[in-house]
Amino acid sequence: MHGGKTMSSKSFFFAGGGTGGHIYPAVAIAEQIVKLQSDSKIHFFVSNRNIDAHILSKTNFEYTQLSAKGFSPKPLKMLDFCLCFFKSCRTAKTIIAESKKEAVVIGIGGFVAAPVCFAAHRLKVPVVLLNTDSVPGKANRLIGRWADEILVQFENTAKYFAKAKAAISVVGCPLRSGFANPQPGKAIEQLGLDENKRILLITGASSGAENINTAICSMLDKLDAFAHNWQIVHLTGLDNLKNVQEKYADVRIKHTVLGYFDDMPNLLAAADLVVGRSGAVSVAEYVTAETPSICIPYPYHKDRHQYLNAERLVEAGAAVIVDDSPLAFGGVSPKGGNEKERSDRLWRELEMLMRDDKKRQQMAEACRRIAKKDAAGKIAEKLLKIRG
Numbered sequence: 297m298h299g300g301k302t303m304s305s306k307s308f309f310f311a312g313g314g315t316g317g318h319i320y321p322a323v324a325i326a327e328q329i330v331k332l333q334s335d336s337k338i339h340f341f342v343s344n345r346n347i348d349a350h351i352l353s354k355t356n357f358e359y360t361q362l363s364a365k366g367f368s369p370k371p372l373k374m375l376d377f378c379l380c381f382f383k384s385c386r387t388a389k390t391i392i393a394e395s396k397k398e399a400v401v402i403g404i405g406g407f408v409a410a411p412v413c414f415a416a417h418r419l420k421v422p423v424v425l426l427n428t429d430s431v432p433g434k435a436n437r438l439i440g441r442w443a444d445e446i447l448v449q450f451e452n453t454a455k456y457f458a459k460a461k462a463a464i465s466v467v468g469c470p471l472r473s474g475f476a477n478p479q480p481g482k483a484i485e486q487l488g489l490d491e492n493k494r495i496l497l498i499t500g501a502s503s504g505a506e507n508i509n510t511a512i513c514s515m516l517d518k519l520d521a522f523a524h525n526w527q528i529v530h531l532t533g534l535d536n537l538k539n540v541q542e543k544y545a546d547v548r549i550k551h552t553v554l555g556y557f558d559d560m561p562n563l564l565a566a567a568d569l570v571v572g573r574s575g576a577v578s579v580a581e582y583v584t585a586e587t588p589s590i591c592i593p594y595p596y597h598k599d600r601h602q603y604l605n606a607e608r609l610v611e612a613g614a615a616v617i618v619d620d621s622p623l624a625f626g627g628v629s630p631k632g633g634n635e636k637e638r639s640d641r642l643w644r645e646l647e648m649l650m651r652d653d654k655k656r657q658q659m660a661e662a663c664r665r666i667a668k669k670d671a672a673g674k675i676a677e678k679l680l681k682i683r684g
Contacts, residue, residue: 311413315345317501338358360391396421401421403443417442425462427448430605440459470675475585495527496529567585586660588614588615592642
C-alpha cells in the first residue's frame with residue numbers, strides 16, 4: 297500500500313472494531329485472502345479500544361486506529377460524534393486513495409466502520425458490508441445505503457436491508473482458521489486440564505461479562521457436587537479476574553480461572569458445555585465447535601440482537617437461552633418478588649445439561665447440522681472477484 301505495490305495486487309481495507317466480535321471475522325477473511333492471493337494488501341481501520349490493537353498486534357496486518365465515536369442525540373455528544381466522524385473520514389480517504397483503483401472496503405460493524413465506508417463511497421471504491429448479527433446495528437443500517445454488496449450470517453437479516461440497492465448473500469460467519477481443524481488436546485494440555493473430566497466453559501466473550509461471572513460465582517457450592525466428573529474453565533475478562541479468582545478460593549471442583557484466552561478454537565472444541573453471551577461470532581463459534589450452549593444474551597441492546605442470535609440456535613436445538621436482566625440473577629426488583637427464583641434460572645438449565653449426556657449429544661448434533669464452516673474462504677473468493 298505504501299510503495300512496492302504491483303499493478304495486479306489488490307488492496308482490501310477492513311473497517312470496524314470495538315469488540316473481538318468485529319475484528320475476529322475480518323481477520324479470518326483477511327487470512328483467506330492472502331492465502332488465495334499472496335500479493336494482496338490488507339489494512340484495518342479500527343477503534344482506539346485496547347481489544348482491537350491486542351488482536352491485530354498478533355497478526356502481520358497493518359492497522360490504523362481512528363477516533364470515531366458512537367452516535368448520541370445529546371447535543372454535545374452529537375457535536376463530538378460529527379467532528380470525529382469527519383476526521384476519521386479524512387484519514388481513511390487519504391489512505392484508501394493511494395490504492396483507489398485496486399481497492400475494496402469491507403465494513404465489519406461498529407461505529408468505526410461508518411466514516412471509512414462513507415469515504416470509500418465518495419471515492420467510488422466498492423463497499424462490501426459484513427453483517428453477522430441477526431439484527432443490524434445503527435452503523436450497518438447506515439452503511440447499507442452505500443454498500444455494493446451485503447453479506448449476512450442469518451437469512452432473516454435480509455429484511456432489514458430491504459431498501460438497500462445492494463445484492464444480499466447469506467454466507468454465515470467467518471471464523472478464525474483454527475475452527476476448521478481444531479485440536480482440543482492442545483487446549484487441555486496448555487491449561488493443565490484433566491482429560492478424563494468433562495469441561496464446563498464459562499465465557500463473557502473478549503471483554504468478559506460481569507453478570508455471568510456473578511451468576512456462576514453464586515452457585516460454586518452447587519457445582520462442587522460435580523467435582524468427580526466435571527471441571528471448570530472460567531474466562532472472566534481482564535478487569536474482573538482478581539475478584540472472580542477470590543470467589544474460587546475454597547471451591548473443590550477442579551477449575552482454571554483466566555482473564556482471557558486466545559486459543560478459543562481448541563478450547564471450545566474441548567468443552568462439553570459452554571455458558572456465555574450470544575454475540576454473532578460467539579454463537580457461530582459454539583455451533584462450529586459443535587459445543588452445546590447456554591446462551592445468556594447481553595440485555596441492554598435496544599434491538600435485543602444477542603437474544604435473536606441465540607434464538608436461531610434454540611430453533612435448531614443447539615442451545616438454550618437464560619435471560620440476563622437486572623432481575624435474572626438476584627438483582628433487586630423495584631416491585632419486590634422472589635429473587636431466589638430468578639437466580640435459580642441459570643442453575644436449573646446448567647444442572648440439567650451437566651447431568652444429561654444424551655441431551656448434550658443431541659445439541660452437538662444440531663450444531664453440526666447448521667454450521668457453515670467455510671464462510672471465510674467463500675467470502676474471500678467473492679472479494680477477490682470484485683473489479684477483476
